[in-house]
Amino acid sequence: MxxxxxxxxxxxxxxxxxxxxxxxxxxxxxxxxxxxxxxxxxxxxxxxxxxxxxxxxxxxxxxxxxxxxxxxxxxxxxxxxxxxxxxxxxxxxxxxxxxxxxxxxxxxxxxxxxxxxxxxxxxxxxxxxxxxDNAAVGGLTDRPSMLMNNGADHLRLRRIASQAFTPKAIEALRTRIEQLATDLLDELERRHHDGTAVDIVTEYAGTLPVLTIAEILGVPKELQSTFLGWGERILPAADWGVPYRTYRDISTTLREMNGWLLQHFETLRRNPGNNLLSRIVSASDAEKSADPGGGLSEAELVSVAGLLLFAGFETTVILIGAATVRLLGDRDQLELLHAEPDRWRNALEEVLRIDAPVxxxxxxxxxxxxxxxxxxxxxxxxxxxxxxxxxxxxxxxxxxxxxxxxxxxxxxxGFGSGAHFCIGAPLARMESEIALRKLFDRFPDMTPAGTPTLGPNTTFRGYAHIPMRLNA
Structure with a gap:
């Protein structure tokens, strides 16, 4: 270096x-x-x-x-x-x-x-x-994270993680994500039917991905808000020159989250669930059984789970928020989407191009x-x-x-390229398309209620708050 x-x-x-x-x-x-x-x-x-x-x-x-x-x-x-x-x-x-x-x-x-x-x-x-500190290993910045590994080690980690990200596995999440989005929009309509401003990031774009990640990781409902808090406290690790006090808080948070994950792996081994993390743990353990030198170590499993949290959460939050602001700022493009909804997929690619989350x-x-x-x-x-x-x-x-x-x-x-192309890209695309289509179908006359504000992170550039009036 x-x-x-x-x-x-x-x-x-x-x-x-x-x-x-x-x-x-x-x-x-x-x-x-x-x-x-x-x-x-x-x-x-x-x-x-x-x-x-x-x-x-x-x-x-x-x-x-x-x-x-x-x-x-x-x-x-x-x-x-x-x-x-x-x-x-x-x-x-x-x-x-x-x-x-x-x-x-x-x-x-x-x-x-x-x-x-x-x-x-x-x-x-x-x-x-x-x-x-192996107890404070992060999925973003520390080895053995896939982001920090190269060559054979990277391929080994990616091969096992990819077994949970097959097209069939991702598509199986579609119905659940649609239901989660519908439930959140029902709640928004209930709380803001009187015209009060809604923060699209904190009340929708930031909530749907964490609920989806909870499904992927098998996080119990009572821990979902804790997981969201962990993610927000760890995110500054992606930046350069983080102050010591912030870094110390990141390390403390990682120890808390990683400690829970280690216990969670044992729970999944005893009672495998229908979630992607269960499949990763099972695939890793199966390789270890066939070859004592195969599979993933506990530290590697922790890093994979941590990376899933950020790859599947933060980039999706940013993408949903950026698309909302872009489309409300260009009504002609939004009207075209209403008239030709088959263009949603390409619209998301254009948002990824012009407002790259990373x-x-x-x-x-x-x-x-x-x-x-x-x-x-x-x-x-x-x-x-x-x-x-x-x-x-x-x-x-x-x-x-x-x-x-x-x-x-x-x-x-927007998702990189080459060997380190984002493993969660298909999920981010599907989840964002569902979230945005449902949002604009439900509230086609949504209008700004203030100026959107950016978050402080340089690497992950996205909106922290987007005030809107739903005008249902």
Whole structure:
């Protein structure tokens, strides 16, 4: 990881020394918290300092992650990155917003996902290994997550998880999702029949996916709100430079959730349910029975379940919210959908293109290479700006126009591409289509009741609140 490997950067070294001294002054009460502080320093503290240093020296990825104005509206900035070159150099992280280059980085065999821990300075590797907390493993940012693994390990995890995501298994959820959506809309109509404002995110878009994930994971009804709270508290882990107190809360939350999941796996083994997580646990245990070295470890099962929570929850919430705002802002497109409902599927692809839930991901090469004539050294991270690549005018004419009839809308990179293509994409598509069709069929005259507000996350860019009046 270049941010951690560049020992010649005296400014960064001095800032890290200050971070270390600050950690000592925290007077943490236990070895457990000391390990959390050290892990934060390696994974968030040093990168956070590097982002601030890089932003002052023109690093385009660093600016995106530190400038509040760019966080709020990054799209003109993606155009600037695209114009600057196929792969733009940076003090610590390179960047691209070109569709063809992004595809090369996402699909190239020599490129890896995650953080190149093996390239950290040895003392920092030792610190990170010492501070590793298997009880606080997350599905987004920690190995053995599928997002952080590559090669044979990634394929093994994905192969077992995919057994639960067959087209037949996904389609079997359709009736249940439709019923959940209908029940939620009935409740909205009951509570807001007098014209009071409804928050589409908190009362619908954010509720339906968590109920669906509860079905997938076999979460008891009484724990569903707890699971939603866990997801909201863990989500900041997807960002860079997270403050220590936030990181400590994330670690505490992960321990709570993972502890429950470990007990839940045993429950599913004793009483397998008709849910996708039961199938994953059963498939893993069957492989272990056939081969003691096969299947998934408990930590790997935890990481898969954690990834399902976020892959199936957060991206779907963002997609439903973004589509609602887009369609209400373009009544002609909405009227076309009312007249020709068969266009809903392509309309969702256009929302994924123009309002990508995941703004960027990161890749690094396993060896020195070049892309589009630009040398990329081994281990140098490249930010693949998915949302920028999905607005590349060389691929999508008039890219800022929202057009549900766009013929190549599905060429977007909203779900990534290559080996790490989102495993939950079919579920997200089906769930979002059901949610939106039912919402606009029930309340065709819905109108804004205020200005939608964005959430604080940079990586997952979506609305936190969308006030509406249903006008039923």
């Amino acid at each position: 270049t941010i951690l490997r560049d020992t010649t950067d005296s400014t960064l070294a001095e800032r890290f020394a200050h971070l270390t001294a600050a950690a000592r002054r925290l007077h943490l009460p236990s070895g457990h918290d000391v390990r959390t502080a050290v892990r934060w320093g390696v994974r968030q503290g040093v990168p956070g300092v590097a982002l601030k240093v890089g932003a002052r020296t023109g690093d385009m990825f660093a600016r995106l992650n530190t400038d509040p104005a760019l966080k709020a509206n990054p799209f003109d900035y993606y155009d600037l990155v695209r114009t600057a070159g196929p792969v733009v150099p940076g003090r610590y992280v390179m960047a691209t917003a070109r569709h063809g280059v992004a595809m090369r980085l996402l699909r190239g065999d020599e490129f890896r996902s995650g953080v190149p821990e093996e390239l950290m300075p040895r003392p920092m590797q030792a610190l990170y290994e010492w501070s590793r 703004q960027f991901t990161v890749r690094y090469p396993a060896h020195d290479t070049e892309v589009a004539g630009v040398p990329i050294p081994r281990g140098r991270m490249v930010a693949v700006m998915l949302a920028g690549a999905s607005r590349d005018p060389d691929v999508f004419p008039d890219p800022t126009r929202f057009d549900i009839t766009r013929e190549n809308a599905r060429d977007h990179l």
